[in-house]
Amino acid sequence: MSQAEPLTSNVRPATDSLITIRIIKSFPYRNVKNIIIKDINLKSTTPLQLLEQVKSEINTSGALRPFRNVEYDALKIYTQAHGSKSMNLVINFENDEEWTLVKMGKETRDGGLWDLGVCNETEISVFNWQAYLEFKQNPEEKW
Template sequence: MSTEITVEEPLTSNVRPATDALITVRIIKSFLYRNVKNHIVHSINLKETTASQLLDLVKSAINTMGAYRPYRNIEYDSLKIYTKAHGSKSMNLVINFENDQGWVLISPSVTATETSLWDLGVENETEISLFNWNDYVAFKANPEEKW
């Protein structure tokens, strides 16, 4: 008779606490040409950081880091969750068109609040899209890609 012990390892997204999370911000320069560059945010406290603070943090990185020089000519004003860890991804490679009501963290139509990212549904290993809201609305109305 064999005794087999199974120990389930925790998911990697659950290993880090919300006070020391890792998230990916997908900086979208062009929806039409699928110009996207990832910015990894290490050791972010999701329980204390707000969406407007994250927006300012990433915009500062774009304006100071040489790797993001081609992305500086866009007025970024919106953040939206692209996917959560171990969740299904969108069929669109640039942005998730689904759930605009719940997953848009900040935009011209969604005013910034003092609500933490954690309370807005952001977890460890979440991917968030950074983009211009007017470009998003135009692309959503006619999602044609050129390349």
């Protein structure tokens, strides 16, 4: 019998996880910047707390200065660890009902991130909800 190594996404506990935040400035121009949040407690952190943490990081980090002119009011899961990714490189158009955590500054469902399906190594997009709806109606990319 062979001892299989556990997946790296399952090694860390939910109280000490790592997630990737995809900050989307512009959908048509594909302006996206990733930040890593380490040591996050998914069981006690709510989606609104995560959104506030990301906004604080955007407003204090010099590397994110170009991303400060957007009103970020939405969080949506882009992909789960070891799951399939969307064909769209900017945002996942599928699963709006299940994977949207915050819409227009309000939580879509109650609970911590863990209760809403966020696990270790999940990628979450932060963006402006109105810009997302406009891009979803006409997903034309510009260069």
